Amino acid sequence: MKSAALRTLPSYSEEQFDANGKTQRLGIYRETKSNGETLIAVQCKNTHFLGFGKMYAEGFVVDNLDQHREANEEDLWQYL
Numbered sequence: 001m002k003s004a005a006l007r008t009l010p011s012y013s014e015e016q017f018d019a020n021g022k023t024q025r026l027g028i029y030r031e032t033k034s035n036g037e038t039l040i041a042v043q044c045k046n047t048h049f050l051g052f053g054k055m056y057a058e059g060f061v062v063d064n065l066d067q068h069r070e071a072n073e074e075d076l077w078q079y080l
Contacts, residue, residue: 024044024046037062040062041058041059043057043079
């Protein structure tokens with residue numbers, strides 16, 4: 001997907017899927033950072049009991065020159 005198209009993604013979308021008989025939620029986030037970079041984060045929630053479970057997140061950042069880099073822990077902190 002081209003960088004311009006990534007910047008037009010909705011700020012949040014969610015899908016549910018089943019894995020090993022359990023429902024998982026997959027969220028895709030687009031965040032424009034204060035420096036103009038765009039963070040794309042993908043978060044998977046695995047809820048076990050009473051809302052408790054595990055969350056995983058991966059992502060990447062598109063800078064102002066349309067270069068991509070892997071998102072670091074600081075970029076993804078709010079999604080973990």
